[in-house]
Each structure stands twice: as C-alpha cells, then as structure tokens.
Amino acid sequence: MRTTPIKLAPGDDLRMRLEQLAREEQASGFVLGVVGNLSRAAFQCPGPPEPTVMEGDLEIITLNGTLSPNGVHLHLSLSDGACHVWGGHLEPGTLVLKGADVLVGWSESTSPAAAAAVVAPSQPARVEVAVLPSCPWSRRAVRLLRTLQIPHEVVSVEDDDTAKGFMERSGMRSFPQVFVDGEAIGGYDSLSEWHSEGRLASLR
Missing domain, CATH: 3.30.1330.80 (Hypothetical protein, similar to alpha- acetolactate decarboxylase; domain 2)
Structure with missing residues (x-):
C-alpha cells in the first residue's frame, strides 16, 4: 500500500x-x-x-x-x-x-489503467438517470450509483422541453427517472430496491 x-x-x-x-x-x-x-x-x-x-x-x-x-x-x-x-x-x-x-x-x-476503465467504460453505460439539479432524491440516486461504481449517464433536466420528453418516455411525472437498458424502472425508491435485491451489481 x-x-x-x-x-x-x-x-x-x-x-x-x-x-x-x-x-x-x-x-x-x-x-x-x-x-x-x-x-x-x-x-x-x-x-x-x-x-x-x-x-x-x-x-x-x-x-x-x-x-x-x-x-x-x-x-x-x-x-x-x-x-x-x-x-x-x-x-x-x-x-x-x-x-x-x-x-x-x-x-x-x-x-x-483499471481505474480509467471504471471512469470511461468501453461500452455505453446501461444505466441512465434523468435528474433535476435542485432535487435531493436526484442527488441520492446519483450518489448511490457512484458509491457502487455502477457506470451510468446523468442527464440534467433544466428546461420544460427536456422534462416533457422524459415524462413522455417513461410515463412518470416525478424525478429522478432511472432507465436500465433503455427501459424506465422508476425513481430513487426503485433504484434502492434494485440495490437491496442485488440487481445493480450485474450492471457494473
């Protein structure tokens, strides 16, 4: 060490x-x-x-x-x-x-080299998170993914058109919105549930 x-x-x-x-x-x-x-x-x-x-x-x-x-x-x-x-x-x-x-x-x-691979994976991240900049639950979702070292893409929703696009895509009205392999799984509570069930580990 x-x-x-x-x-x-x-x-x-x-x-x-x-x-x-x-x-x-x-x-x-x-x-x-x-x-x-x-x-x-x-x-x-x-x-x-x-x-x-x-x-x-x-x-x-x-x-x-x-x-x-x-x-x-x-x-x-x-x-x-x-x-x-x-x-x-x-x-x-x-x-x-x-x-x-x-x-x-x-x-x-x-x-x-190994650390760089975590930051910039060769394949696109399977997890996408749409977040509101001022939302504490959005920050918690991103923090959970970072802590678990799950490769992910964060999209900051800062205008009405972007928000509308995600709401139409997911069928949800609240944020954060979490997508795995392009499919909406829910918000922070759903992400936490995936973690407790051990399902997030397969996304590393």
Missing part, C-alpha cells in the same frame, strides 16, 4: 479536494487519518431529504470511507463548541477553517 498525505488550506472544500485527488491519482483508496477543523460542515443524516449544515468552529473527529476516480463515499463526525458530536455522509460545502491534514492509502491492486 502506498500513501499520500495532503494538506488542506482555509476555505478548501473537504469532499471536493478528495474527489480531485482520486481523479489525479487515477486510483482507489481510503482515508487512513485526519486532523483539522471546519468553518462549515454539510452532512447527510439518515431520513431527512436535505443535508444538515452547521457553521462555527468545528473540530473533525473522524473521516472514514473510500475514494475512487468515479467518486467518494465518506462519513464525517465532528464536534461543535459545546463538545456535542455530529456526523453523517460527507457532502460538498464542507469547508476547512484553519487547516486540515488527511492521509490517504491507495490499494496496490488498482492500476491507473
């Missing part, structure tokens, strides 16, 4: 910097350790549709999870000024206050 220490400066986005590192390294790995503090923390708790956002002088307690060129899956815990501990799935918008040091370990079995 090889390791990479990174030093984050004030104002750096913790999640985005780690995503950038994995793309630059074209490798998969995991967080070995972290020390630092935050001015703003965004994390997804189980249940609520929107991330929890906290601001202040926040101390990082732990950061655990995995990185790959296709995305990251990280869990953050932190302490506020009253020593209350909070935590959840790390979201963009988590900003470093004075500084943070993170040590990342890389899997020796992951070569740059």
